[in-house]
Amino acid sequence: AQTVTQSQPEMSVQEAETVTLSCTYDTSESNYYLFWYKQPPSRQMILVIRQEAYKQQNATENRFSVNFQKAAKSFSLKISDSQLGDTAMYFCARSNDYKLSFGAGTTVTVRA
Amino acid sequence: NAGVTQTPKFRVLKTGQSMTLLCAQDMNHEYMYWYRQDPGMGLRLIHYSVGEGTTAKGEVPDGYNVSRLKKQNFLLGLESAAPSQTSVYFCASNRAGYEQFFGPGTRLTVL
Numbered sequence: 001a002q003t004v005t006q007s008q009p010e011m012s013v014q015e016a017e018t019v020t021l022s023c024t025y026d027t028s029e030s031n032y033y034l035f036w037y038k039q040p041p042s043r044q045m046i047l048v049i050r051q052e053a054y055k056q057q058n059a060t061e062n063r064f065s066v067n068f069q070k071a072a073k074s075f076s077l078k079i080s081d082s083q084l085g086d087t088a089m090y091f092c093a094r095s096n097d098y099k100l101s102f103g104a105g106t107t108v109t110v111r112a
Numbered sequence: 113n114a115g116v117t118q119t120p121k122f123r124v125l126k127t128g129q130s131m132t133l134l135c136a137q138d139m140n141h142e143y144m145y146w147y148r149q150d151p152g153m154g155l156r157l158i159h160y161s162v163g164e165g166t167t168a169k170g171e172v173p174d175g176y177n178v179s180r181l182k183k184q185n186f187l188l189g190l191e192s193a194a195p196s197q198t199s200v201y202f203c204a205s206n207r208a209g210y211e212q213f214f215g216p217g218t219r220l221t222v223l
Contacts, residue, residue, distance in 0.1 A: 009152075035211060045202065045214035091154055098143050098162065098208055099170070102154035 004094050006103035013082045014111050020067075021077045021106045023092030029053075033095040034068065034075045039105075040088040048090070051075065082110045113138050118203050118215035125193045125222045133188040133218050135203030141213075143206050144186040145170075146178060148199040149217075155202060161186055193222045 004025045013019035025034070036048040051059045051068050058066050063083075067076045075094075079086055087110045092103040119134045135144065142163050147155040157170030159178040167178045175197060177189045186205075190197060200219050204212040 004154075033209065043200065043217045045204075047211045050211055095209075098206075099145070099157055099160060100155075100212060102156075104152055104154045 004092055004101050004103040006092055006106050008106045009104070010107045010109070012109045012111060013079075015082055015084060017082055018078060018080050019082055019108060021079075021090055021092075021108070023075045023077070023103055025073050025075065025092070025094045025101075025103075027073070027094060027096070029096075034066075035093040035095075035100070036064070036066070036075075036077045037091045037093060037102075038086075038088045039091065040085075045091075049077065079108070084110050084112060086110050115139065116203055116205055116213050116215040118201075118218050120218060121216065122219050123221070125190075125220065127194060127222060129193050130189070130191050131193065131220075132190075133201055133203075133220075135186045135188070135205075135215055136184055137186075137203075137205040137213070138184060139205060139213065140183070141205035141207055142183075143208065143212075144180065145204045145212065146176070146186065146188045147202045147204065148172065149202060150199050158188065158201075193220075195222045198222045 032053045034051045038046045038048045049061045063080045065078045089105045091105045093100045116137045145160040146158040156172050161167045161180040164183040179187045203215040206212040
């Protein structure tokens, strides 16, 4: 089975600091998409950022940015200037045809 | 637009009972999905559909059935519920190549 691995079950960060979440994946496809989703305590799944594998430029969305290393099959998420509202579980996902494979998630806690 | 909605939001079943979860989307998406979320395991795909009248098995299909009679609706059925099916269920939809939009989830407990 093609897998997505998030090696950090939990991370804690001080408000206004930066935290980086790691994600590695495997795939036999040359073109695919990668995503980071956020799941706050409300349980709603919210898209944070999206990366097309054929694009070399790393995606950014305000305080969120990724480091996409295609050859290493690595897709890390950096949260800058962390805010209390960033407290949530974060899931990395990789497209497989039109389906998604998810990692197990990383719980991020932002401390005041 | 309501996006993706799920009915019900919570349900408690006894072992052996049956139920149907309804997912509806108003974004005219071709693709729809049912996932289950269990602690420490992320989201796992149960079944999915690439268009009206079509369904396919995902990663964990056993004990579930689905139907997509209308493009906007995707139903997940449990014919004989088991405690192992206690989980949070999410429906999602999208267009090819784009992010999936998720419903709010259904928390199901099987006693």
